[in-house]
Amino acid sequence: MTVIDVRKDPQALTLTFVAEFDAPVEQVWQVWADPRRLERWWGPPTWPATFVEHRFVVGGRSRYYMTGPEGEKAGGWWRITAIDEPHRLEFDDGFAGEDGEPNTDMPTTHATVTLEPTGSGTRMTTVTTFPTLEDLEKLAAMGMEEGMRLAMGQIDAVLAG
Amino acid sequence: MVVRERIAGGLSPDEIDRIFHGLADATRRDIVEQVLREAQSISTLARRYDMSFAAVQKHVAVLERAALVTKQRRGREQLVHGNPEALQRAARLLDDYERIWRHRVRAIEDVLAEDALARDPEERT
DSSP states (O other): OOEEEEEEETTTTEEEEEEEESSOHHHHHHHHHOHHHHTTTSSOTTSOEEEEEEOOSTTOEEEEEEEOTTSOEEEEEEEEEEEETTTEEEEEEEEEOTTSSBOTTSOOEEEEEEEEEOSSSEEEEEEEEOSOHHHHHHHHHHHTSHHHHHHHHHHHHHHHO | OHHHHHHHHHOOHHHHHHHHHHTTSHHHHHHHHHHHHSOEEHHHHHHHHTOOHHHHHHHHHHHHHTTSEEEEEETTEEEEEEOHHHHHHHHHHHHHHHHHHHHHHHHHHHHHHHHHHHOOSSOOO
């Protein structure tokens, strides 16, 4: 198990997730920087993500959509707010409409990703900040849609296999 | 999602706000911790924090509105009881997100494992 720590801070509305990987920092950086790698893990197994745009520079915009089991699409976007390759990345993450443009009715979360070398690999810390409690509730509803439920069942299948 | 339905079934956004507000203060968090272990009177709590009875009463009222504690009369005293269920519901919201990240980390591992095998010569950055 590579997940080493999870901290939930209801006051600050943050979720901190710490994991260690058996790979050098530069390689872990690539799973964020390279859209072809990124789309292999960002979405749930039954809702794979496709990044149609990924401008991995400060101020750069990414656009992606996830495709559900019935062919339905759910759009999203990032805006990169800080990059310190290969150690730190910050971005805003939101929902997009069918046209790929940001859906301003939906809340935006902020993510901070930190990569640090350890003796044998890389420690990755992601901090997700939710703007308000209401947004967190809203996102819990969105993120946990049909696809996510299926995804959870699939993880078990993958682990068993 | 099943988890989500449990949350929505139990709490409105207003209720959730009150829970988080209730927990946004160190003294109140400690009160919750104390009364979860054992129901206590407000005067006992007031001694613990070196605070006036009124001040502790205010904190307890905030927690009561958030349904994090309940008050029950015992003789002349009011005993404050913890409500573990409300706390669990609040934590569950963040649990949903934890689950998403657990899944992602596993998927990242797969990507890295394949990279290590292939040592992809044309890395796109």
